[in-house]
């Protein structure tokens with residue numbers, strides 16, 4: 001029988017190190033059990049956003065389920081955000097920062113059940129110089145780490161530690177001016193994070209007040225630190241010292257790097273050097289299935 005209820009599964013075949021066949025099997029089984037007509041799209045790395053958008057317009061699925069890392073989730077969110085669909089997430093990337101924040105478990109059966117489940121929340125996005133950030137973007141130290149890690153051929157924890165050491169020796173603090181509706185802050189900074197979420201994929205809770213559905217994003221400004229304080233922060237120390245870290249909740253902000261161009265990353269993807277960022281919240285950007 002032809003089913004009116006449709007679901008589109010988008011899979012990134014190269015993300016993380018999960019066997020995608022297991023994902024196909026689990027989703028096919030669940031879709032059958034729930035009476036969904038399932039369509040599948042495997043990303044190619046080229047024109048995916050436009051293709052997914054067109055598929056969603058034609059198929060009109062109730063849900064779009066993404067199996068991939070944060071890059072693929074963000075791509076699909078941008079393709080479907082103005083459609084009436086629920087986004088289900090099956091964590092299948094190398095870091096899975098978004099899934100950590102949504103408390104979506106790594107277990108395949110559990111995440112498939114959640115992706116097809118009844119609970120969903122509206123999630124904000126942050127527009128940064130017209131690009132979309134769902135999770136955590138930043139300028140400074142961490143963006144340089146992302147750049148170094150992307151360019152290195154080592155992977156895993158050891159590769160990460162090696163790149164962190166290299167990054168700490170290369171990084172230079174910068175002068176920044178942050179203009180919000182409430183205040184103008186001018187300070188030397190190690191890192192400025194534009195945070196929609198709370199945690200990096202490593203589990204570091206950099207923004208304890210973060211809530212992806214509250215209509216605000218946070219600016220987390222870390223000032224000059226010494227070498228060991230810096231290492232502690234990016235290695236996972238969560239005891240945020242207010243002398244060192246300042247966190248403000250805003251709807252929009254302009255961030256200007258006053259003395260040099262600074263490394264910039266969005267949701268784990270290195271974006272190049274920047275001087276100026278304009279960030280604003282996009283409320284209720286996408287609906288996501290959650291536990």
Ligand SMILES: Nc1ncnc2c1ncn2[C@@H]1O[C@H](COP(=O)(O)OP(=O)(O)OP(=O)(O)O)[C@@H](O)[C@H]1O
Nearest residue numbers: 015016043044045068069070071072093094095096
């Ligand atoms: N078939 C493909 N071949 C090569 N690259 C692809 C293909 N499909 C998608 N990509 C690329 O995969 C990247 C997105 O990867 P994604 O973020 O999903 O996984 P990841 O990098 O393993 O995980 P994480 O973001 O959690 O570290 C994009 O750069 C995209 O262009």
